[in-house]
Amino acid sequence: MKIGLRTIKTAVAAPIALLLAGGLQLDSAASAAIITILTVTNTKRSTAKTALNRLFSLTLATVIAAGCFLLLGFHPIVFGLYLILFIPLSIRFDLAEGIAVSSVLITHYLAAGAMPLTLVINEYLLMVIGVGCALAANLYMPNTEKQLQEDQIVVEVTMKKMLDRMSAFLNQPDKEEILRQECLSLQDFVKKAQTRALEYEENHFFNGNSYYFEYFAMRRLQLKIFSDMLQILNRLSAAPEDVQELKELFEFTAETLAEENDGSAILLKIEEVDQRYQQKSLPENRQAFEERAQLFQLFQLFQDFIEIKAGFYRNK
Template sequence: MKIGLRTVKTAVAAPVALLLATGLNLESAASAAIITILTVTNTKRSTAKTALNRLFSLTLATAIAAVCFSLLGFHPLAFGLYLLLFIPLSIRFDLTEGIAVSSVLITHYLAASEISVSLIINEYLLMIIGVGCALTANLYMPDTEKKIQEDQMVVEVSMKKMLSQMSTYLNQPAKEELLRQECLSLRDFVRDAQIQAREYEENHFFSGNSYYFEYFAMRRLQLNVLSDMLKILNRLNAESEDVQELRELFEFTARTLAEENDGSDILTKIAETDQRYQQKKLPESREAFEERAMLFQLFQLFQDFIEIKAGFNRNK
């Protein structure tokens, strides 16, 4: 059984919240612990957002409850009316995370048959202690930047290897299918790395740097294009002289693919190769014409593959 860091934080922060609420002699002190459990998330930024939303939600809930209970008394029907108004308004103001927690706190007014100042203060203190302990627990987050950078290296080495193999396996459809499976596996790896990059970003309150997330998003787009290229290569059976220049392009890209490479040199080579192909005599047989059409489509996709990286470098 694996116990994650979030579980450990929750197991520590919830009893602390209960102790604080009990020490202050608050009514329904256990609610503070429950709020802590529901507020601890995987990142600092998401925990802070949840905490603020819950405070705003409690304010809205208290105002609606005060109106409903004053109209219908402290009756279950009044609580039903409160929910009828509170839930749609919470959705409207993007406070859905606070619906359950705030409604539990509102039941304390119902149980006490009053909405006094002291009871309102009690509910706010429960909320503040609960979200405060959750925020404090999430102040510590392990630094995952080194792992993310290692994932970048894995992706680049894998893509270089795939491009090199594409060059070697041209006109060998059976092996191209194996490469496609590798491409799909790498795409799953990049997706997981992108999730980790987003969590890394959200663990920095005042940093707007989304470089790692955008980097992996760029590589995912490239792998989607690469997958389409492999589908074509799996059907390609052109003449050796027709695929030689494509083979050289793949080899050149495999050697020069890197995080800092903007792809301009490769785009130049693609344009030159494409120009030479267009100047060639049109094939006479239908089969040769279809092979030439697939080669042209490959060039277009390969250009898209490189331009995705070039666009990323321009925007970073």
């Protein structure tokens, strides 16, 4: 059984919240521990956002509860009216995650049959202690940048191999399935790496670095294009001399593919190949025309593949 860092933090922070609330002799001190458990998340930003939302949610709940209970009495049916008002307004103001916690605190007024200022302050202190301990627990987050850099290396090495294979498999439709499985596997890896990159970004309050998230987003777009190219590869059958220039393009890209490569050299080669394609004589029959059309479509997709990287490099 694996125990994660979030579990350890929660197990430490919740008892501390309970001890603090008990030390201040607050009513329903255990609620502070429950709030901590529900507030600790995977990142600093999400925990801070959850903490603020809980405080805003409690304020909204207190105002509605005061209006309902003080006017209509402290009765379970009135609590139902409070929920009818509180839940839609919470959703309207994007405070839905605080509905359960705030409503539990509101039941303390119902149980007491009154809303004295001391009890209102008690509920706010429970909330502040709960969310405060959660925030303190998340002050430490392991630096995952090295992992993200390793993920980048895995992606680039794998993409190089895939481009080499695509070059070798041109005019071999039966080999397309091998590449497709590699592409699907890499797509899954990049998706997970992008999730890790988002967590890395959200663990920095003031200097969030979105570079890694955008990098993996760029690679996901490229892999989508690569998948489209495989569909053409699956049915491509052309003369060896017609695919030679594409093979060379794929090989050159595989050799030069790197994080810091802006793609300009490849785009220049693509432009040269395009000009030579334009100068070729028209196909003599329908089959040759279809083969030329497939090659041109594959060429266009490859150009899109490179322009995605070039655009990323210009905007980084």
